[in-house]
Amino acid sequence: MTTTPDKLTDLVNVTIDGIQVAVPKDTLVIRAAEQVGVQVPRFCDHPLLAPVGACRQCLVDVPDAGNGRGFPKPQASCTLPVAEGMVVNTQVTSPVADKAQQGVMEFLLINHPLDCPVCDKGGECPLQNQAMSNGRGDSRFAGNIKRTFPKPINLSPIVLLDRERCIVCQRCTRFADEIAGDPFIALVERGAEQQIGIADDAPFLSYFSGNVIQICPVGALTSEAYRFRSRPFDLVSSPAVAEHDACGSAIRVDHRRGKVMRRQSGDDPAVNEEWITDKDRFAFAYAHGDDRITYPQVRGTDGVLRPASWPEAFAVAARGLAAAMDANAGGGSGVGVLTGGRLTVEDAYAYSKLARVALGTNDIDFRSRPLSAEETAFLAQHVVLTAPGNGGVTYGDLESAAKVVLVGLEPEDEAGAIWLRLRKSVLAGGTEVIAVAPYTSRGLSKLSARLVPTVPGDEAAALADLGDDVDGGTVILVGERLATSPGALTAAADLAARSGARLAWVPRRAGDRGAIEAGCLPNLLPGGRPVADAGARVDIATAWGVDSLTETEGRDADGIVAALAAGELGGLLIAGVDPADTTDPAATRAAIKAAGFVVALDLRETEVTRAADVVLPVAPVTDKAGTFVNWEGRVRPFDAALRNPASLPEVRILAGIATELSSLGVGAPLGLRTVEQTRAEMAQLGPWDGERNASAAVDTAVEPVEATDGLVLSTWKQSIDNGRMQDGDKYLKATARTPVALLPQDVFDACGPTVTLTGDRGSVTLPAEVGDDLVAGVVWVPANSFGAGVLSDLASPGSRVRVEGGQG
Incomplete structure (x- = not known):
């Protein structure tokens, strides 16, 4: 290994179980032992928590090697940093260390209940495992009466505590203090009576509490939703990606007999480390509700939705969409496409391609929320195709940034993994957080954020005044809410350009970034290709095997709604859009009602599916493979965890509709039916290498708002x-x-x-x-x-x- 001289001086030479190893200074002995392949037993130790030495299970023998580096008694390897020339003997080679560890284990088991067969942790319990590997075969305290407590204690509605199982390792209290900053759990009493309990005068206000269940090494902390419902060895685990926000957090889906039983955090140091929000952990039951759509439906001549086969549903959908296109041939494209922001990038690509090759329109938008023309241009200019290694801001950049400016973004509520990474950096003394916001929220206060008090709508002026506070070591994070503040997105881009700061856009939904890359915007084709660029259109048309593509930029989501209400569009293809989230919910509901023909793709019954002419059930993320692109632009693929024949991936559904349209002489087939085929076509198409300037100038002038009552x-x-x-x-x-x-x-x-x-x-x-x-x-x-x-x-x-x- 080649190392620069200044790095060599930072290495410390130690001997562990007779093996010499050089490790960076300040490395803990327990980590150095891992470098030589020795796993020292431990309970309180966690690599993302500060060392505390609470459980004493990791005791090792550090004899005097004649250099003053030894100790007369076994030492806790989780709190002891290495020193030059230190000799360490673990339980592998030292009877002293082995005896010390066995003694600690014996003490831990004195009062620990023998309820492994009913404990949720049984089968994946570090105490159970290490009692076998590093404990005694019998106990000198046999027959003693174990301590008991009333159980369980509800720390919150979702976290329960069985106190007699607790070994006071303090992992949970350290997580609450160091990571989440939420004092919902604390050490109470003293001495032999010390135990975990509810913190005094601290109401439960944590979005991250479920993490303490996962890191608890003994099953003292359990989940109300999972408690006593399954055994770990009955579960099948599948890696996945959280679908509730744009963070791209790695998770693990544990399922049994076709049903998800629980979700755990995955281990991804580059993204969410080992933490997830409670929403990512517990919010998965929506896919198994009684209102889950399990078969296609078409509206009969009596005006009532009735069950249909997939072939019939495809045929009816195609005929209705074709008729809507013909009925409005004189007024432009006949069908608008609203995809919502929960799609995988493969599904978003299929919608984008269907709109262009089958429906002949650029009237497509994923933004089922308040938006603006300024945002449309901003996404095309500053967001699309940015990614780690290609100009994109990363989680790591948040840790290394001197300052992070938050505008239109409350990360604890809207992007939990970002908030956790910012708090980690703030506590390490590395990052100052500046928030352009109306007040200091609870999440911002835990970041010690400096508030730039701003009335909603005045963000552009506030950003202009930040000039002296922003430089090349700054990261600017703008939220999707900034789209409703005139000139703010442009001001953020201008500030970044002037100061050398790095800029990133953070949406709320998991599929938003992927939808941009896939072309679910009225001004962008897949791969960031501008609709207005003739070369870009030729590039896509050639790849798709069609003669040409529509050159006119399409309507955005608000424009589609207005056109439907005005009768300028006759049909609507809509997927997973809740009218209550849109710019004007009443206008969206009226537009759906006014549409001549509506095809709805959704997981559950909604007001949209009840109004649709054809309803097609789509597969949830557990039932299909796919990819999310997170806020960084990082690609986050996942495989299907379950197989449920009641629904289909949207790629397959849209392929069926396109094929039926083609048989009617309308458009062309998609030419793809599976996620794998879609990924291959997207990879072959690649990104646009031409100009990505905004296709049209946007007026971002901020007009003064006259004061009124309120x-x-x-x-x-x-x-x-x-x-x-x-x-x-x-x-x-x-x-x-x-x-x-x-x-x-x-x-x-x-x-x-x-x-x-x-x-x-x-x-x-x-x-x-x-x-x-x-x-x-x-x-x-x-x-x-x-x-x-x-x-x-x-x-x-x-x-x-x-x-x-x-x-x-």
Whole structure:
């Protein structure tokens, strides 16, 4: 191994079980032993937690080698750093270390219950395993009466504690303190009575609590949803990628007899390390609900949806879409495509190709949320094709950045893995977080973030004023919510260009980045090719084997909705879109009703499927292979965990529709039917190597908003809320934070602890609290924690709402 001289001075030579090894200075002995292939038993040790030496199971013998590096008694290898010339003997070669470890194990088992057959950890328990490998065959305390406690204690609705199993390794309390920053669990009592319990005066407010269940080495912490429901050795484990946000977190799906029993965090140091959010861990029951669509449906002559076979459903869908195209031939393309943001990149590619080769349109958009023309141009110019190694910001960059600026992004709620990485860097003293936001949220306070107080809509001006605080060591993270703030995305890009800072866009949904790469935008073709570029269109047309592609840029999601309502479009192909999330829910519902023909692809029954003419059941992520592209641009492939014949991957469904359209003389077939074929075609197509400038100039001038009565509405979705993909687990739902309206002190004093907010879409009554540093003139409410959501029941973000004292 070639090492530079300055690196050589950082190496320390030690001898472990007679084997000499050079390791970096400050390496713990337990890690150095791993370098020579020796696994020292341990319970409290965890590579992502600070050493504590709580369990003493990792004792090793460090004799005096004549250099003053020895100790008269066995030492805890998880807290002892190596020193030059140190000699370490583990249980492999030292009777002293072996006896010490066996003694510790004997003490741990004095009061530990013999309930392995019913313990959730039985079969994957480090205590069970190490009692066999490093413990005594018998105990001198046989026949003693073991300590017992009432059980279980509900630390939260989802985390239960069996105290008699606890060995006080402190992994859970250290995680709560060091990683999550949520004091929901703590050490209580002292001495022999010391135990884990609920922290004093600390209400449960953690989005990451499930991690303590996974890292608990003895089954003292268990999940309410999984407790006593399966044995580890009955489970089949499949690696997967979390589908709830754009973080791309690695997870493990444990299933039995075709049903998911639990989900665990995967181990991916480059992305989520070993941590996931509670939503990623527990929100999987939505795919097994009673409203799961298990067969195709078509609307009969009586106006009622009825079951149909797949061939019939494909044929009816094709005839209806073809008719919608013919009926509107004089007014442009006849069918709009709304894909939603939950698609794998393979499915998104299939929608993109179907729109162009079968429906002859660029009217396609994945953004089932408030959007803007400025954002459309921003995505084409600054986001598409960025990836690790190709200009993309990574999790590692967040750790090494001197500063991270958050704009339109609340990472604890919207991107948990990003928040965890930022907190890790902040605690290490490496990163300053600057938040352009209306107030310091709980997540921002745990990052010690410096607030740039900003009224929603004024982000562009706030970014312009940040010039002196931003330089080449800065990362700017912009959230998708910034699309609703005029000029803000352009201001962020300009700030990055002037200062040399790096810029990244963080959407909420797992499929958003992949949809951009796949061309599910009205101005982009697959691989980042601009629709307006003739060479790009020829490139794609040649690869797809068609004569030409439509050169006119299509309508975005809002434009599709408006065109349907106006009768300019006759048909709609819609997938996984909840009208309540769209820019104007009432307008979206009216547009679906006005459409001449609607084909809906979805997993569960929704208001869209109830209004559709053809309903096609799609496979959840557990039942198909696919790929998510996370916010970094990192490709995150996964295989199918289960096989369920009740639904099909969207690639297969869209291929069937395209084939039927082709038989009617409309468009061309997709030429692909499987995920593997789609991946191969995408790889062969490759990225665009021409200009990726925005295809059209966008007016981003910010017009002053005249002050009116009321406060400016600020809102975002909390991590645990009323999202449909969180349905099915009542314990997870019970951890959602109570919806409140945050008000400035003067407004709270005038209106009281309960307020009624009135906007142009309705009124809501909520309990109120004072936002300590909430910018004047602003009210904040969670976006989807009450009623049908803010967009349906109150107003659009950034608009003004009237605040009055409520009842009760």
